[in-house]
């Protein structure tokens with residue numbers, strides 16, 4: 001990377017691994033460490049590794065108030081979403097109806113499209129003007145053959161919240177299952193699967209200061225009997241996901257979840273203040289507006305629309321690392337499907353940026369970002385005169 005490095009404002013795309021997590025992971029790697037295969041039941045190396053994996057399973061489970069046996073390790077939230085949707089779909093002899101939203105991550109949308117190929121009917125709900133999928137909208141779209149509803153807890157582009165607990169109640173009353181993609185939710189809002197009516201929930205470590213390539217799927221009691229494995233070979237994870245457990249990744253994820261904090265704690269309040277500062281500074285600039293609800297969202301993520309004609313988000317990139325469309329869409333360079341679903345036109349979607357804060361964001365960085373925005377927006381408007 002060229003120096004000086006741009007300031008990092010893309011925590012919603014990924015987070016650096018916390019130093020404490022790195023140290024923990026190292027204890028599962030080297031020859032003097034607990035490197036064994038957790039499935040090697042015949043010797044001490046295996047049982048030591050097994051114990052570490054089970055400890056991590058408890059750490060993840062207790063973070064979301066679930067039981068350890070309800071956690072299935074995967075390679076990340078993408079795989080968890082695939083396992084949840086395809087794994088439930090395959091339990092039914094006849095294709096049914098899947099209810100989701102147009103705001104979901106591609107890992108849900110592309111999987112839903114696969115199920116469509118298999119004869120499933122998919123409804124992609126549009127959000128209201130604030131980018132919210134309301135429980136009433138979900139209720140109205142439930143059909144007699146709705147088997148599964150899949151909605152995200154926190155939108156990765158907007159930071160907006162879905163009231164998944166309320167939706168869970170009505171989905172359950174209807175007799176369908178609810179899957180929630182919670183990749184952006186851990187440490188940011190209350191997850192209590194003992195109380196919330198969620199049947200399947202996807203997690204990823206690298207959004208929470210853990211390593212990439214590891215995630216989990218919570219499988220609740222109603223989903224347990226239905227879920228069909230998508231990866232076969234050895235029957236690991238009680239048959240739900242085969243493959244040698246990536247013990248160092250798993251241990252990293254467990255610890256990262258334990259360290260992830262919760263709403264109301266000091267770190268959350270610090271981020272709220274930073275977010276407030278960022279918000280006020282940016283909205284004071286000419287032609288700026290927030291995409292998505294200002295009230296029903298996490299403080300970490302702000303999606304800003306910049307109406308200054310001639311503004312090009314690319315002009316920010318030498319100084320600020322942020323996202324002008326979600327990282328997964330950037331590969332195709334398409335305008336954000338989330339912003340389009342929100343009703344923005346192509347031009348407005350392309351002049352929007354996502355700024356996301358995290359554990360290592362500081363007030364000085366926020367102030368520097370506001371200064372860069374002010375300069376780039378100012379230059380864009382001047383160029384027109």
Ligand SMILES: *Cc1c(COP(=O)(O)O)cnc(C)c1O
Pocket residue numbers: 012013075076077078079105107152154155156181182183184203204205206207213214215
């Ligand atoms: C990052 C993300 C994913 C994908 O997670 P991976 O672990 O990178 O596969 C899925 N859903 C949401 C909402 C995300 O933010």
